[in-house]
Structures are given as structure tokens and as C-alpha cells.
Amino acid sequence: MRLFRKIIFFLFLAIYCVVCPWMILYSLGYIYNPLNQKMTSTGVISISTIPSGADVYLGNRHYTYYTPTLIDKMLPGNYNLGLKLKGYKNWTQEISVVSGEALTFENIFLIPQEWSRQVLLPKEIDMLMSFNRDDLLIFKTGSQLKNYFSYELKSKKVKPLLVPGSALGDLGDGQIFNDSESSQFFVTAGPFWGKKYILFRYRHNKFEVMDLTRLISGKFSAVTWDPENEDTLLIVYHDDVDIINVKDLSVRPKYAVDIDGYGLYKQRFYSISDNNIFRLAYDKPTAEKEGLSELLKSPRSEVRPASPYEIKFLKDGIVLFLNITGSLHVNLDSVPLVERGLVGFAYNKDKNILVYWTKNMIKIARFSVSEGKDVSSRYAIKTETLYKDGRDIQKCVWVRDGNHLLFTDNGQLFFLEIEPYGSNHIEAITTLKNHTDIYYSEKYGVLYYLDERTGHLSQLQIMPQEGFFARTTEKTKS
């Protein structure tokens, strides 16, 4: 037994001494190339698709595994990567494999040959409104308040927002202020000599309608609120601000005066004047002012956006400044992201990416952590143009993972996939009623829109409901 044990021991030792280095070299991407009889460094490609199970092609060569998969032992060079799945359009991309490195294509969305569509309401609708609920849509069929309706997706019931016979019902609507992350919207209604200011709020499974006319002193340029605290509205009168408490219907007129900018965030009111930012606690009887100049000033250069502008807070001290002329600044850089013509922006918190667009162009700004200690040097910004051939881009929405976008351009709906390597994939999906809003439900992967021809409320299944972002184990075709 002693001798046998020794034999086995040295045999295993030999196996280890031979296998271990090979295994380590393989993990680093090295393989033995019989052609030149040398160790060659290779790259890998990691691919996952939605849905999974797509055939993988490298040039004309069909790879035996299907997605999600890892293709290893890739000799450095250029390849044409193709994905094919029955019922879906082919996907191709020119890629360049580098030794020892991995190319990752995560959650490549395969465009179906036929989108799954459904008409929800066969009724002509003027406008669809973004509303932060997955079970409810808001739309209007005319310009009067009595033509405002809610549509419950589960029960498929249509309900007017105003009770029948309401005195407000015949008022024509004017401006609508809403926030896609909010469950309320604000409407100006009625003739110019008798303007009414109405707040619609969704509470306790029904709509509350609040007439705030008496709280508003005159023509204002903007109404805004923090979606996390909807009871407080900010009414912006050029360079003065009133604060309205919707709960007790009180107003604090001229809460801030002669300001260059304003914002609400986590129950604090932020104002900018004389190039300084101040934070006030508006829920306290007297405003407590706190200087936050470091938010505005940066070591790179002074940020001097034009006034008035709105302050929006992203995460970790990244602040946006939006100007009514359509400029967009961020506190991390003195150069504006957009000089003029900003139509909108949307922030993906998970990936820390901001998408912003004008009528002609869609861009993204990626905020990545750098080594700096203070806010201004903690992040580096990298911008990228995703789409520059737009004619009338109105809306962009993120589709979950920060790699996909839906956007509307001149009455067409597009799906954009941001590729880590090579050019982005853009696919036209459908046409929709121009200058109408869309609503995308992250939870169900469904897009709601108004059909171009009929104006009917319709839905489009964008993301498959089963296996959504799920990674399955690697499989081989039998």
C-alpha cells in the first residue's frame, strides 16, 4: 500500500504539474496553434440575446452552440458576427477580436419579423399622456377637460377624469405639465380672462381633481414638483417662485425671489442666485438657507447657464441645469451638453447614463467614476452620438438595461440598440400619430401608443415576457 500510495501521489503530482499551467494559459486565452506550433493568445466573445437560443455565425461558419454562449479560442482579427433565430430578423455586426480580451454582447435584442400588436381601444384619441403607473393610461379625445379619460389596463374600463356634469368639464385645456415618473399632472384650462389651474392626482385608485386657481397669482412660466413628494408644487413666475402645499391648499408666495434657477429634491428647495446654490427647507416655518457653492462651481471652469433654468438632480451629486432656451448643462463640465434645442432627456439610474435629444440628434452621456474626491472630479463624462439623422425627435425612453432605447422621430417609432463595439442597430417598428406621447411599461415590456391612421390606443409587446433578461445555461444543438 505504501508503494501504491507513492506511485499514485507522484502520478497525480505529474498530472497537476502538466495540467495546471495549461489550464492557466487557457484561462488567459492562450491556445496551442498547430499551424505555427506556437502558443497563440486568443480572445473570447460573450453573447446573450433576447430571446435566447439564436444560432451564432462567424462569417460563414456556424458555431455549434447557441445563445447565451461564450465563444473562446478566437484568433485575433476581424469577423462578421451573425445571429439568426427563426421568427426574428438576422442580426450582424463587424467585430474585431483582440488577444486576451473579451467582447461582450449582452442582451442583444433580436427584432421579431412580426411585432405583437393589439388595439386596446378602438376609438380615436387625440393625445396619450405619460403617467407613472403600469395599470393605467391617461388620454384625451378632445380639447375640453370633460374629454380627459383614464383607461384601466386590467379591467379595460374607460373612465372620465371629471365627474359627469362637472363645472370644469367644458373648459378648454391649455398647457399640460406632467412628469413621466409622477402620478399627477397639472393643466391650465379655460379662456385667458378666467384661467383655471387644475391638478389631477391619482390617489386611492381614483382621480382627485383639485382647483388650485385661487393659489396661483398670475401667469407663470413653469410648474414643477418632485415625483417623490408630490404634495409640494413649485410655481415659477419668471424669477420668483411660489410654493403650494396641495394637502392643506396653502401657498407661500414669493418663497424665493430674483432667482436664476430652481429645483426640488428630497424635500428641499434649491435656488440659484449670484452664481451660488442655496438649499432651503421649505417644510420648516422659516427657510433655512445653506450655501452649496461647490455644487455649481467646478475646478474646470465656472458654469454659467442662462437664466431661468431648472435644476434636476441625478445621483451622487450630478446635477443638470435646463434652460428654457433648450440648453442643458451638467455641473461636472463647463461645456454644455446641449447649447440649444433640447427636447428632452431621460436618466438611467442603474447604468448612470443620461440620454438627451434635440429634434435632430440623440446623444448619451455616460458618467463613470474617476479618482477625484469632490463631486466635480469624481466623475468623468463621456458623450456619444447615437443617432444624428433625426427630423423631429420627440421622445426617448430607456428599455431597462441601459443598452436599448425606444424613440419617436417624425411619427415613426424606432428601436435602438447601443452596441459596445461597432455601429448601433436601429430598427423602425411602427408609425404612430405624430406629436403624441408614448408610454413604455418596464414591468411588462409593453409600449402604448396611438396608431397613426386610426388614432386608436394600441399596445406593442417590445420585450418578451418569458425569460426576460434571464440567462440560461449554455446549450449545444443536438
Added chain:
Amino acid sequence: MKFVYSRHNLVSSEAVLERLFEIIPGALSWLIIIGTALLSWKNPWVAAILMIAFILYWLLRLVYMNIFLILSYGRLAVEEKIDWQKRLDDIDQLDSRKDIAVVSTNIKERISAYIHCKQLKYLRDHNIAPPLSKDIYHLVIIPVIKESRGIVEPGIVNIVNGTYPAKRILVIIAVEENAVDMIKGDAKSLQEKYKGYLLDLEIVIHPRDIPGEARVKGANATYAAKYAAQYFAKLNIPNENIIVSCFDADTVARPNYFSCLTYSFLTTPERLQTSYQPVPVYYNNIWDAPSFARIIDIGASFFQLIEATNPDKLVTFSSHSMSFKALVDIGYWPVDMISDDSAIFWKAFIHYDGEYQTVPIYTTVSMDIVTGKNWRETFTSIYKQKRRWAWGVENFPIVMRAFLKSTTISFAKKLSYSFKLLDSFVSWATWSFLLSLLSWLPSVFANMEFESSAIYYLAPRIQTSLFSLASAGLIVCIVISLLLLPKQKESEPFFFRILHVAEWIFIPVVVLVLSALPALDAQTRLMTGRYMEFWVTDKYRKTPS
């Protein structure tokens, strides 16, 4: 070599050395665990490569151990039905036999017969004349503190009903003075019932608070052994002809144990400088215990089976036997150490300048799986028991000091034993952490640069493949555990066996929490000087064993 095998009352230089060596195992274990985590964070490339190297090493070692587990189990199966008494007769007639051929029928018997013939031939060729089997006596010491009659009696019954003549077995129930009266009463009643079947059944009350003694089992056993020495001296039975077995209170030796032990004793050339280690199994209450308790103790049995194939490095564990002469010569068990079962081996090893060994005997002793009144108590009890087992690390500093002092033990032997001792404890405490928790850390801490490297994707793939291969080793363990399990009682459905197979999927978690963690706990205590007290495990049995 004269060496006081204790960590107490040391001179300052020895005390410093002792403290230094006490720190080493725990420090090394923590260094490995924390170092791996830090390396994964700071340099995931190197960490990923090291993990691949480690997992491959672990896999090969698992296969290596499985090979010897199978061989050891095979040997156990081969020796299972041997008539050891007949074998003893063969030894007694060694001189008068012309040939040593033994007739056998099936393959198991042939293998066993072959081994037997080889041993007889060795004795004859080397002119080793063992004593006659009828001159061999056994001393069985059963330390008791709170174990009731129901726990102790089955072991005595098996001794009485065993194949070895019970009239040559002296059983001492060593009761602690501070045991409750009920326990003392139980011992008395056992004495009355079984005394007549044995050479004798004595009860020795171990006084408390003897100076220099800690509250440890070894102190009780030593006190009883000293009593036994006087007992045998009165009967003029030389210590050379006595084999002492120190059992736990719940130990139930197989009926062939003492015959098998005697055979081993007689066929071992250096029988007086040898310990005899059976295979410990935990079958007394196996189906009463929760599944996690079952698989962890089956793992302990496996470990001993594997160790049995390497007698060069085998160390005594739990219930075992040795020459009574050796026990007396070395000064009995340590009276101030918890791990008396392994300490006695090292004490003897050092006393005999490295000329001491442990020989495996292929028979089993069955003990209880530690349980409690409910799952929580059982879990706590098992944790404490495993921590006590891991407290065997307390031997490391003492052994190292002895090695440094010894001029007669060869350097190669010192190095070999030191490495094995340290490696066994450190790997016990760290491997589970490395495999279950830390192997994935490089991916978790990956920065963008690492995420875009080939190794970020290939390393997990390699690890998964290695773990998949390791599952074949798990199948071997499951099969052998099924083969080792005691025969079903009629009241237990076959479903239990199926359930037992399914239990093994929990092995990664169970080993981490109930093996590695207690080991790390014990080493940390030693490292920080928080020495452990002896803790008596509670023993419950729903059904008699």
C-alpha cells in the same frame, strides 16, 4: 526523549515558543482567507489564476482521496466477516505450522487470506515470536460524567457478547466524582449485571480538583488507568500483554473488535510502540439525527477511512487502543488537554523519539451522532463538538517545541509530520471558504478592465467544469455511505435511504458551517489565547442502538 507534553508551567523561552506556535495555524488560516479576498479586490487576475490552480489541486486531491476511500472501504468489507479467533489460533500455532497456506473460497476471503499469510510469513521470516493470544488481556476504560445507563450499556453488552473471551477483558467505568448520583447508580447497576461475565467490571471514581488537572476526559482516563495498573500488577499480568482501549461512553465496538485488535497487536512487529485505530462510525442513532448531522459525521468516518490507508502518518482519533506498556511508559494521557485522543499519539511519538506509529484496524466502533432536543440544539451541539475536535490544533505548538528540542528524530520526519499537522488543520479551516465563497470573488470585484479580459469569462467556466468533475467524487461518497449504513430496521422505510442520498446536496453548506467554521473558531481561540474548556456532548437516543 524526556519532554513534558503540556503547555502549562513552561520556562519563559519555552512559553514564548509555545505562544508563537499557537499563533501560526490561526494566523495562516486567516491570512489565506483574508488574503484571497484582498487579492481578489486588488488584483483579480492573480486571484483568478490562483483560484484555478487551487481548485485543480483540490479536485486532484479529492480524486486521490476517493481512490483510497474505495480501497479502504474495500479492505473493511474484506475483513468484515473474518473469524479473527481462528486467525489468532494460526498465530499461536505459527511455530508448529509447516506451511502458511490458508484455504479460502470467495474473492474477499482470498484477499484477506493473502494479507494474513503475508503477515504470518513476515513474523516467521523475522523470527518474531508474539505472545500467545491466551496471554493477552484487554483493559477497556469508559469515562462517564453524565451518560446514563442507556448510553453506556450497549457498549458493555457488545464487549460481553463479543468473539474475544470476555473473561480476559477488564472494564473500568471511570466516573467523575461530580457526576450525579443517578449516573453513579447506573454504573453500579451495570457492574452488578455484567461483572460476572468479564475479568472484572470496576467503577473508579475520579476525584475532582486534583492539582495539575483540568476538567478533561484524559484526567479521568489516566486516573482509571493508574488504578488498572495496580489491578493487573496484583494479578501478575505484565503490561506487555495488556492492550488498553479508551472508549467514549457511547462507543459500541463491533463484536469482533477485540479479536481483530488482538490479531493486529500480535502481528505488528513493534506492537508495544503502536496505537491501533479502528474506523469510527456514528450509527447508534443515525436515523434519529437530522440530515445535516448525519452527513457531517459520515464525512468524519470517511476521513478516517482515508487516513487508514496512510499508516505512516496516521494519528489516533476518538476511540482507539494501544499497548498498556506504552501508556504507562509515557505517563498516561495528558491531564490538562482536551484533545487526549490525538495528544496521546504525539506524546508517545515524542517519548519514543519518532519510533511510534498508528496502525489501522479494519473494524468499526460506533458512536452517537451528537443531537439535541430540537434542531437548534442539535446544530449548536454539533458545532461545539466539531470545534472541540478542531481543538486538536493545541497539539501543534507542543509538537513543534518537541521537534525543535529533539536531536534524535530525523529532520525529514520532523518536516513531514509538521507539515502534515499544520496542513491538516489549515486546510480544514480554509478550503470550504475558498471553494464556496472566495472562488467567485474575482468576478465580483471585477473592474471594467478585468471585465473585458478573456480570463473574466474563462476562469468561471474552468471552475464550473472542475466542480462538475468533483461531483463524481460526491457520487463515490454517496455510494460508500450507503454501503456503510447499518441495515435498516423494519420500522424504517426505504424512503430513508433515498432521503439520505438527497442529503448530500447540502454538503457544501454543511461542511462550511459545521466543519470549516468551527475549525477556524478553534484556531482563532488558540491564536488569541482564549483556551477552550472541555464540553460534554449531550447524547439522546430515541431508539436503542
